[in-house]
Amino acid sequence: MNIAMVGFGKMGHMIAQAAELRGHKIVCSVDPFARDASLVTGDAASMAEGVKNSGAEGVIEFSHPASVFSNIQALIPLGLPLVVGTTGWHDRIDEVSAAVERGGGSLLYSSNFSIGVNLFYRIVSEASRLMAEFEQYDVALFESHHNQKADSPSGTALELAKRVMDGVPRKTRLVTDAFVRKPEADELHLSSVRVGSVPGTHTVWFDSAADTIELTHTARNREGFALGAVRALEWLQGPDQSGATKKGIFTMKDVFNDI
Ligand SMILES: NC(=O)c1ccc[n+]([C@@H]2O[C@H](COP(=O)([O-])OP(=O)(O)OC[C@H]3O[C@@H](n4cnc5c(N)ncnc54)[C@H](O)[C@@H]3O)[C@@H](O)[C@H]2O)c1
Incomplete structure (x- = not known):
């Protein structure tokens, strides 16, 4: 799968590594400060434009509690499977659910992917x-x-x-x-x-x-979170039990029921 990383810090790098080991390709990495990101911006609209143009088939967001909500809002209209690991926004889940429904895509979030x-x-x-x-x-x-x-x-x-x-x-x-x-x-x-x-x-x-x-x-290290986030995106991008594309909001509980 072609994957876009939003937030390319400690977790972003580790997830990219775990994804590549599982045969995926990181086609875009967005971060306002990481020098090795393919797109250096903290502006949510430019980030979403970059993700859209990269040919990504799925997105993983591990940025900062201060930016995660605007990143989610900008990414939802792309309709791509979106995995969010950044915490600090879960009290706004109703707003996000409504937007995901309007956008027709899917979002999986967890406070912990291990x-x-x-x-x-x-x-x-x-x-x-x-x-x-x-x-x-x-x-x-x-x-x-x-x-x-x-x-x-x-x-x-x-x-x-x-x-x-x-x-x-x-x-x-x-x-x-x-x-x-x-x-x-x-x-x-x-x-x-x-x-x-x-x-x-x-x-x-x-x-x-x-x-x-x-x-x-x-937790002994962050590798467990990184692998869990990649597996979550693989699960989200895959079809549901009736063969249809997954739509709506999911958590790791859904992934576990299917593993
Ligand atoms: N759900 C989980 O399993 C899990 C596990 C570990 C960490 N986390 C959370 O993930 C987040 C990232 O963790 P980390 O250890 O990689 O932190 P980090 O500080 O190493 O990396 C965060 C990166 O986000 C970047 N960033 C800041 N504003 C941004 C924006 N507007 N758009 C894109 N990127 C932006 C920063 O420049 C930084 O490089 C934290 O909120 C952390 O609590 C979740």
Whole structure:
């Protein structure tokens, strides 16, 4: 497949490498600062024009939380399969869904493309449903990432928190700030640390007076994200079960159901 990369930083380069190893061709890379990008611009309209003219059959967006939304808006009218890894815009999913429907294309997004994290999501959902029956257990989340990460908490941590709250009905409010008072029983605390080069660690604790159950996913490097993003685009570009072109909004959950 001919692929366009929007955002050619650490992830962009790694995805390009993973895509080429799987037989794809990077026909366009767009970034306002990367000197080795084929198109050096931060303007969303020029980026979309460049992607359109490159002959790309699919697009992968890993840029910055400040630019992702305008990039998505500019790319949707091209009607190409679009995979978005940048986080920080998921609260505007309704707007994006409506635009994708109008554009007739497809968009797949995930706060985390690693296969291990997607398995971890399922484990946390299942554990939360199980622990909900045992009121003696409190629950909290912790995440740590490298000190170049622009958003906090991570999109992955927010997804985990959502899953914990879906599973444990006694937790109804997420608190991501430091506590300067005692937490209320219905508050779910999620804390974040930024340090050095950590690729990403997420922990969910279930804690009682007697013991602690700790579930942790530790990313060792970014290769898992890169391969997952390429596989997501391959899946999105492929036909659905009836042989038709996929249209609309998808997540890694859809990819997993089909793998
Ligand atoms: N979903 C996932 O699995 C996953 C995994 C890792 C990182 N991420 C997210 O992906 C994003 C990129 O991560 P990274 O580690 O490559 O960061 P990075 O800082 O190394 O690269 C980001 C690149 O985006 C470029 N950029 C800035 N504005 C742009 C614009 N308007 N158009 C195009 N490019 C633009 C920057 O110049 C930079 O080169 C971050 O938001 C990160 O949180 C997601």
